[in-house]
Amino acid sequence: MAQRRLSLGLFMPNCSNMPSISTHDVAQDQWTYASNEAIALAAEQYDFEYLFPVSRWRGFGGETNFLGTSLETTTWASALLRATSRINIFSTVHVPLFHPFVIAKMGATLAHISGNRWGLNVVSGWSEREFGMMGIELEDHARRYDRTAAFIEILQGLWSEAGQPFDYTSDWYHVKGGQASPIPDVPPQIANAGASEDAKAMTARLCDWAFISTPSIPDVATIINDINTRAEAHHREVRTAIFPFVLWGDSRDQAEDQLHAIIEKKDEVATANWLHDLTAGSGSFDAFTSDMLAASGGGVHVHGTAEDVAEQLREANRLGVDLAMLTFPHYLEDLHRFAREVQPLLLQ
Numbered sequence: 001m002a003q004r005r006l007s008l009g010l011f012m013p014n015c016s017n018m019p020s021i022s023t024h025d026v027a028q029d030q031w032t033y034a035s036n037e038a039i040a041l042a043a044e045q046y047d048f049e050y051l052f053p054v055s056r057w058r059g060f061g062g063e064t065n066f067l068g069t070s071l072e073t074t075t076w077a078s079a080l081l082r083a084t085s086r087i088n089i090f091s092t093v094h095v096p097l098f099h100p101f102v103i104a105k106m107g108a109t110l111a112h113i114s115g116n117r118w119g120l121n122v123v124s125g126w127s128e129r130e131f132g133m134m135g136i137e138l139e140d141h142a143r144r145y146d147r148t149a150a151f152i153e154i155l156q157g158l159w160s161e162a163g164q165p166f167d168y169t170s171d172w173y174h175v176k177g178g179q180a181s182p183i184p185d186v187p188p189q190i191a192n193a194g195a196s197e198d199a200k201a202m203t204a205r206l207c208d209w210a211f212i213s214t215p216s217i218p219d220v221a222t223i224i225n226d227i228n229t230r231a232e233a234h235h236r237e238v239r240t241a242i243f244p245f246v247l248w249g250d251s252r253d254q255a256e257d258q259l260h261a262i263i264e265k266k267d268e269v270a271t272a273n274w275l276h277d278l279t280a281g282s283g284s285f286d287a288f289t290s291d292m293l294a295a296s297g298g299g300v301h302v303h304g305t306a307e308d309v310a311e312q313l314r315e316a317n318r319l320g321v322d323l324a325m326l327t328f329p330h331y332l333e334d335l336h337r338f339a340r341e342v343q344p345l346l347l348q
């Protein structure tokens, strides 16, 4: 597969305490809409192409209550799409919480509002804390992804004129004469971020993007080859994104020191809760240590000098990564600094 240019995006801080599960130097008001809008506008100014939010309904306890305060991601996207003019903005939706007709209609509305800049990250659901709080039982892992596949197939039906009206039967949805209007001019892009076998099989068949959790940049090669092979079997192409946690300083030691300070103040309780829920039935974060997860929330660590960071991102692109959705401790100021110190190196 030919190497495509590396696009840049942000995995946005629409939740509190992002991105680290730590009490070290927390940017307290980063989750607010005003902060998110300022970050989005700066990202657009620096030619970033994508913004992705996190969808959360409850925090993970401990001293940080990691991600405990959060903005809902379709309403968040609606405002940001009006504030910006070029950048693509996704929403993240938990399949068991919404009927696909509701998301199809919201998506068509957001595509209409934004000139087709909206996309959808579909999450099958994994957090017992959230779903238990709502009285919703998590199904077993494979069935969660069967339901997600049905959800996406109904969205695709409702976003394409050709097949309407249509019937669709599954264990979860019984559509009779399904139709919707308006239909987006271009079908919104769909992403999935699962790392398990169930997730990869579903993503290869039905999604446009695979968001990859990888413990290191070199490890991404095997994961991408696997996704490409699976997608080719369906005569499809799936683009791939990583979400690096980026730290850099004048020297490697400076960046390492910052990483150690974050890990030293790790929130043990929230990290354990996060790990417990996320890995149940998945196995997909087995290669992450608890310290790695606490520092980046599951993103791949990319640190060193500015040149080290640029080289690791270039390496990811050589290995097939299409998009790096960056996370930073202090998004706005780090984004300005990234644009000054790292982006020029990437463009060389």
Ligand SMILES: Cc1cc2nc3c(=O)[nH]c(=O)nc-3n(C[C@H](O)[C@H](O)[C@H](O)COP(=O)(O)O)c2cc1C
Residues within 6 Å of the ligand: 053, 054, 055, 056, 092, 122, 123, 124, 125, 126, 192, 193, 194, 195, 196, 197, 198, 199, 211, 212, 213, 243, 278, 281, 282, 283, 284, 298
């Ligand atoms: C980049 C990225 C973004 C994610 N965003 C969310 C999110 O916003 N909400 C959520 O509940 N899960 C989110 N997840 C979790 C995944 O969607 C998925 O449920 C998780 O990796 C477990 O799936 P698996 O068991 O198939 O590996 C995200 C994961 C990644 C890698």
